Amino acid sequence: MSRVEVDRMPQAEAVRPGSAIEGGRKVSPLWTFGLLRSELLTTFRRWRTLALLAVLAAVPILVGIAVKIETSDGGAAGPGGGGGGPAFISQITNNGLFLVFTALAATLPFFLPMAIGVIAGDAIAGEANAGTLRYLLVAPAGRSRLLLTKYATTMAFCLVATLVVALSALTVGALLFPLGDLTTISGTRISFAEGLGRALLIALVVAASLIGVAALGLFVSTLTNSGIAAMATTVGLLITVQILDQIPQLHALQPYFFSHYWLSFADLMRDPVYWDELVKNLGIQALYAAVFGSAAWARFTAKDVTA
Amino acid sequence: MAPYASDDSTTAGEVDDLRAGRRKAARYVVPVTVVGVAAATIGLVPAIADSGDPDLPEITAQQLIEKIGQSDVQQLSGTFKITTDLGLPDLGGLESSLASGAMASGSGDGSSADPSAKLTELASGTHTLRVALDGENKQKLSLLENASEYSLIHNGKDIWGYDSKSNEVFHGTAEEAQAGKDKQDKQDKQGKPEEVPATPKDLTEEALKAVDDTTSVTVDGTAQVAGRDAYRLLIKPKQSGTTVGAITVAVDAKTGMPLKFTLTPSSGGAAVIDAGFTQVSFAKPAASTFDFTPPKGAKVTEEGELEGEAPEHRGTKSEDEFRKELEKEFGGPKSEGELGKAAEGGPEVIGEGWNSVAVFDTGGEGVPSGAEVGGDMGGFLDSLGDKVTGKFGSGTVFKTRLINALITDDGKVYVGAVDKDALVKAADSAK
Numbered sequence: 001m002s003r004v005e006v007d008r009m010p011q012a013e014a015v016r017p018g019s020a021i022e023g024g025r026k027v028s029p030l031w032t033f034g035l036l037r038s039e040l041l042t043t044f045r046r047w048r049t050l051a052l053l054a055v056l057a058a059v060p061i062l063v064g065i066a067v068k069i070e071t072s073d074g075g076a077a078g079p080g081g082g083g084g085g086p087a088f089i090s091q092i093t094n095n096g097l098f099l100v101f102t103a104l105a106a107t108l109p110f111f112l113p114m115a116i117g118v119i120a121g122d123a124i125a126g127e128a129n130a131g132t133l134r135y136l137l138v139a140p141a142g143r144s145r146l147l148l149t150k151y152a153t154t155m156a157f158c159l160v161a162t163l164v165v166a167l168s169a170l171t172v173g174a175l176l177f178p179l180g181d182l183t184t185i186s187g188t189r190i191s192f193a194e195g196l197g198r199a200l201l202i203a204l205v206v207a208a209s210l211i212g213v214a215a216l217g218l219f220v221s222t223l224t225n226s227g228i229a230a231m232a233t234t235v236g237l238l239i240t241v242q243i244l245d246q247i248p249q250l251h252a253l254q255p256y257f258f259s260h261y262w263l264s265f266a267d268l269m270r271d272p273v274y275w276d277e278l279v280k281n282l283g284i285q286a287l288y289a290a291v292f293g294s295a296a297w298a299r300f301t302a303k304d305v306t307a
Numbered sequence: 308m309a310p311y312a313s314d315d316s317t318t319a320g321e322v323d324d325l326r327a328g329r330r331k332a333a334r335y336v337v338p339v340t341v342v343g344v345a346a347a348t349i350g351l352v353p354a355i356a357d358s359g360d361p362d363l364p365e366i367t368a369q370q371l372i373e374k375i376g377q378s379d380v381q382q383l384s385g386t387f388k389i390t391t392d393l394g395l396p397d398l399g400g401l402e403s404s405l406a407s408g409a410m411a412s413g414s415g416d417g418s419s420a421d422p423s424a425k426l427t428e429l430a431s432g433t434h435t436l437r438v439a440l441d442g443e444n445k446q447k448l449s450l451l452e453n454a455s456e457y458s459l460i461h462n463g464k465d466i467w468g469y470d471s472k473s474n475e476v477f478h479g480t481a482e483e484a485q486a487g488k489d490k491q492d493k494q495d496k497q498g499k500p501e502e503v504p505a506t507p508k509d510l511t512e513e514a515l516k517a518v519d520d521t522t523s524v525t526v527d528g529t530a531q532v533a534g535r536d537a538y539r540l541l542i543k544p545k546q547s548g549t550t551v552g553a554i555t556v557a558v559d560a561k562t563g564m565p566l567k568f569t570l571t572p573s574s575g576g577a578a579v580i581d582a583g584f585t586q587v588s589f590a591k592p593a594a595s596t597f598d599f600t601p602p603k604g605a606k607v608t609e610e611g612e613l614e615g616e617a618p619e620h621r622g623t624k625s626e627d628e629f630r631k632e633l634e635k636e637f638g639g640p641k642s643e644g645e646l647g648k649a650a651e652g653g654p655e656v657i658g659e660g661w662n663s664v665a666v667f668d669t670g671g672e673g674v675p676s677g678a679e680v681g682g683d684m685g686g687f688l689d690s691l692g693d694k695v696t697g698k699f700g701s702g703t704v705f706k707t708r709l710i711n712a713l714i715t716d717d718g719k720v721y722v723g724a725v726d727k728d729a730l731v732k733a734a735d736s737a738k
Contacts, residue, residue: 087453087454087455087472088454090472090473090474091471091474091602091604093604094474094602094603094604094605095602095603105454178603180603182602183471183602184471185454185455185456185471186437186449186456186458186471186596187449187456187458187460187467187469187471187599188595188596188598188599189595189598189600263453263454266453266454266455267451270449270451270456271595271596274386274435274437274451276386276435276585287345290341290345291338291341291342291345292338294337294338294341295335295337295338297334297337298334298335298337298338299334299335301334302330302331302334
């Protein structure tokens with residue numbers, strides 16, 4: 001972008017970092033929340049977002065109905081009862097709560113991160129694409145704050161998406177299958193209330209597992225002005241990493257892939273809980289958030305905004 | 308912004324451009340720094356955390372062995388990792404395909420919760436296990452898998468195997484197990500079904516059985532294992548011809564409990580067996596740990612149901628043989644004789660100490676050639692085989708990094724933790 005263009009955009013100039021306080025006007029700290037609220041409302045009112053959530057909510061319904069039909073003749077779930085399919089699927093018929101875990105295990109590798117990739121990839125590039133980014137920057141919020149707000153919105157979407165899956169699964173599980181005390185995968189029994197608590201904890205861990213993808217998507221989003229390109233790149237990266245994670249020769253690298261410890265959330269169903277991989281997972285997510293968050297910041301605050 | 312506001316002279320603009328460019332580039336220092344700090348943390352923290360070997364009073368090897376003998380740990384819970392590298396192709400998949408093949412071709416009654424079907428998976432790769440002990444009547448061993456777990460629980464007279472992945476339960480009783488089939492007949496003194504000596508303590512006991520004049524045992528400094536101070540006991544064969552290079556055992560200084568067991572082959576390279584606690588506690592585990600009731604809807608297989616049927620399945624025989632061999636490999640030196648005895652009713656043992664070679668007579672069956680066994684297993688056997696001839700005739704040597712086996716064409720099997728030449732020599736001397 002040329003100098004001339006920059007000079008023609010005094011509004012965008014005004015919101016370069018460090019100039020958030022313009023002309024001595026104090027910015028109320030609540031402003032950030034105002035911005036966040038407006039971002040959240042914009043994001044969650046989009047048809048695209050609602051459609052994504054609807055797709056996510058449909059997954060547990062489909063799994064639940066499929067298991068119900070397959071076991072209606074008294075047979076065991078999964079191919080030949082031999083333990084195929086997503087984790088926990090063989091226990092669903094005995095306890096509907098397991099549908100929550102199965103649904104999360106089924107959606108975590110692809111559906112959830114894909115939805116996050118769409119939202120995160122769209123965050124900056126989508127605004128640029130629609131030509132609304134410069135108007136956002138007119139507001140005296142500062143680029144860092146706008147970026148932070150975008151990231152917060154994406155993470156809110158992670159949480160909402162995970163909870164949508166969990167609640168949909170819980171509802172379907174309760175309707176189609178019996179509920180009650182459940183057996184942990186270590187063979188011990190816990191009460192239904194404790195099971196619910198663990199389900200909630202698992203949902204939170206799954207949401208936290210998506211932080212890395214969200215940061216990655218946000219960074220990609222600052223690189224381009226095309227929302228579609230950003231989404232496609234993020235989802236493409238996601239698929240590539242998942243494939244690389246399956247190649248045994250890369251085992252030395254795999255612990256550093258954001259998706260490597262995703263399924264460790266199942267360790268919360270052990271008794272006692274096995275924390276090693278859960279902690280590693282959260283550490284990796286924090287690392288990705290720090291690296292790609294700061295990279296996104298470096299890129300976005302130094303970027304010429306033309307659209 | 309100031310630099311742009313004064314943008315009316317070209318020269319000034321160029322200077323500003325440069326400055327602005329530098330400032331833009333400077334921002335990327337942040338993510339790069341984050342990556343650097345992360346890399347440094349990942350690289351350095353283990354080095355710092357490894358605070359050196361603890362200072363412990365001097366102790367002789369004899370005292371340390373006595374300490375292990377006197378060790379009377381009744382209550383324990385912990386996590387340990389076992390890594391086995393026998394130099395075999397990935398066994399996990401192969402074994403399970405064999406098992407599923409056997410089950411599919413049979414009546415389909417096999418239970419994935421059957422302990423013997425499960426624990427052979429330990430023979431390759433890295434596995435995380437959990438162990439909990441509370442006195443003689445309560446033990447639990449869990450094999451942690453991806454999003455599932457296999458637990459073997461001994462509580463009073465019940466022995467439960469629970470495979471959470473397939474939601475299948477295996478049930479046996481302690482008495483039955485005592486008299487039961489090949490693997491369950493060996494019970495250690497605690498009454499725990501000894502499937503595979505997988506804990507560092509089991510492995511150490513097996514290794515210490517081999518201590519005689521053919522072996523040098525020394526205390527090789529101290530180490531920290533699972534946050535506890537430990538002595539390192541170094542067991543080395545004095546003989547040549549064995550594939551065992553050295554065995555290192557880290558023994559907890561307080562309780563005398565072996566915490567880590569490492570077996571390195573004489574050929575060098577990575578340890579063949581590396582089993583050690585990553586976390587251990589000598590507090591009493593919660594009583595609920597050992598409670599088990601089969602979950603609703605779980606498929607329960609009683610021990611007796613599997614017996615008698617299994618051997619009739621086509622393909623099961625080779626699998627069984629295979630499994631026995633794996634156990635021998637697990638048992639470490641010397642134990643192959645004992646396990647063999649249990650399995651085959653007393654094999655002949657040639658040689659002494661580390662060079663002992665167990666001989667089985669399979670009754671003229673000969674080498675299960677690849678074509679005969681067929682499928683995955685056949686290709687696998689052929690790839691491992693190595694034709695040899697000697698005074699005894701001819702046969703095939705199957706090699707791993709630790710255990711080698713010579714199967715002669717007349718159906719004799721020589722197995723030992725010795726190299727190929729020693730096997731041939733043993734076969735020759737037996738003629």
